[in-house]
Amino acid sequence: MHRVRREHHLYNGSSGTFLPVKEGNDAMATVKFDEATRIYPGGETPAVDSLDIDIADGEFLVLVGPSGCGKSTSLRMLAGLEEVNGGKIWIGDRDVTDLSPKDRDVAMVFQNYALYPHMSVADNMGFALKIAGVDKSEIRKRVEEAANILDLTQYLERKPKALSGGQRQRVAMGRAIVRSPQVFLMDEPLSNLDAKLRVQTRTQIASLQRRLGVTTVYVTHDQVEAMTMGDRIALLKDGILQQCATPREMYDKPANLFVAGFIGSPAMNLVAVPATSDGAKFGNHTVKIPREGGAGGSHVVVGVRPEDVELTTNNDGLELTVDVIEELGADAYIYGTPTDSKITLEGGDDNLAKPFIARVDGRKVPEKGSTVYVYPKGEHLHVFDKDSGQRL
Amino acid sequence: MALELTAARPDPALLDLPWRIPLEEWPEDLLAALPRGISRHVVRFVRLSGRVLAIKEIKDDIARREYEMLRNLRRLALPAVEPFAVVSGRVGTDGEPLDACLVTRHLQFSLPYRALYSQSLRKGTATRLIDALAVLLVRLHLTGFWWGDVSLSNTLFRRDAGSFAAYLVDAETGELRSRLSDGQREHDLEIARVNIAGELMDLDAGGLLQEERDPIAISERIVTRYRELWAELTGSELIDDTERWRVDDRIRRLNKLGFDVDELEIMTDVDGASLRIQPKVVDSGHHSRRLLRLTGLDVRENQARRLLNDLEVFSAATDRQGEDEEIVAHDWLAKVYEPVTRGVPRELLAKLEPAEVFHEVLEHRWYLAERAQHDIPITDALADYVAKVLPKKPDERSVLGVDTEELPVVADTGP
16 A cells, blocks of 8 residues: 655645644554534534544545435534534544644645646645645655656646646645645535546545545545445434444445435335234235344334345235336336335335335336336345334 | 526526526627636626626536525625526536526626736735735624635625725635634634635746735735734723723724624623623624715725715814714715716726725825825816826726636546
8 A cells, every 4th residue: 555655744734734743644543433422502402423433544434424414514523623512533542622623634625626727736736835834845755746646747847727627636636645644534525526527536536545545534425425435434314323334234234224225226125014923024925034023013124125126927025016117238127116005115305105126137127017026035135123223 | 307597586688598508618799708717617707688697507506505605695794796596407408407507796896816916016915905805704704604715716806995895706615603613713714824825826826926925925914814803803801990991992993993893791800800891793894884874875894984084074174073974974975075976987987986986086186285295176186087097097897807717627528
């Protein structure tokens, strides 16, 4: 893993602040939210409620969740921009809970990525170090190292006008990298980019972070962004951490109904079905569920991802009417409605009826309007307590 | 999807603009100025129903958010550009959806800082711009607005009796809170400092920074000016119980800075020997409100201060200091102010705003008087000013373009 070399001084920056701090920058940049709580003045419920997350040195952690879930507030608590009303925040072995933003050695990336047209690419990347009083040769060295990582070496003396859009974006990243902070913080950095640039930049940021090995906390509302970028994902809702795990684990073992519905696109089908001593009744198909599941009540919620749906036409499973077919070539998605109107699908933030979605072989697509039967394939099912929403 | 127009007072002519074309490709004959400016989005100026509108192409949710934010700022009487509409649901001629557009009204007689630097400048322009930005930032922070992207490019400047008044242009990253923490205010200040330094270094690199001062030194002024003003407006002060006149003194100091005190907290110590005073609610526009009440003239703070001073002089010179000040003000308006501002020929009206012309004529009179070593009547000063000074000034009513390349960050086309 390549790291930008860090010499003599450590310059830090919340959005361009560079103040020397005492610690050597080779200190382990772990981050710890320790029951961290934020209550806004006049607010009844905490915006962030006893958040506990341990972030490893060099890890890329994504905070994700719907708007108002507390993800940005959590990031700002770490940056020192939002007061912490309870608990603590640690960077390495420093308790930073009450430190000013400047003294934390963290850098907010991409708050502003204006490039200056009359300045060379090298000056665009290094000017903030000049403001911080770093000497010329040190600036040059850091700029060259960052340019090397960003593939910009041959453009250093050019003006930004001569660069392509993607290269300009990398110059902006260079501005953050030359600061060599202990932790990078990014708050929806891609939100105002167009779709194409968003995908390009997403990949760039993720691979760059891995090359630099700098601990990074990244906020987004987009679960696809979270899944593709993070080493681990922390999903929040109403200020409460729902689950913090690797993308694979979030996908395969969602801790509760909310996580199950949020992660994955198209979303997991979540159906409340009767539970009997044999298992859960998926239409007339019985699926085995964990034994303790039956205890909670007469119903459980069974979750099945669209790719794990077994589709039959022989009256085995939950009966659906096919409403829409989405052809994808090798596969197709069918969107259906349970024929039994008492059965509805859970999840989603709105009250709209959700379709049951199944991925089927592109060569064996049922017709629109036809009746099909579905049940979860083999082991690939998720069972949740209907009342608590917890995974069983 | 149908084109959707959100506006407080919709102008149907807005629907005639070519919304099916990406903003970048709008025909030049529609534009009020050639596309320029440093912006991360595509921005264009168009002329519509006799006014100039600024149009920015951004994502729908961001456009709506910024539109609402600008409306809130205006409601809170903060100096910001006026939002006009959001146009969404745009579909290109190829059937592909296009980003929404935020439409704001161009602020007349406002100047982007880069335009100021393309003129030959009076000495100290950079510091006067930064002083104006410091006042703006303090006012925004007092109201609980957390800007997030403070810079000279996100600000417009209007002349204000020799100094400048600053207006917020870009509220995209802003948030309104009930109160800002020190960390949040410091964050904005640091962003301001770095951006200003970068912007000035860029002017320097382009050979446009005529002053010899170091961009970094100038940029540090935003921090010192902001801190001074913040301390004066919000700091608490301990005074001896025997010095109660100092309460009045504090209020006067705030008035002098252009602020009214709406709420002042006074607390006595346990032994009652000293008082602690702290302004709790201050409101800018002390002089402009007073002038508005007396004359109906709506001008900026320093202009108002200048006009009120002249009104004082008029009142003393005509020996009417004991009279009802509104009546004296009315006479001053009819006998002094209006003859000057009406004395500007029609073809020169786009040069400067009336109150700024009045300020300049007063300055010019002082200059003539000093040279002649005797008083000069204002009518003579006006005639000389209109003949020799004003025609040489650039038209500033609709300064839109600025002399830099546009640098939108866009996706790579090609492989």
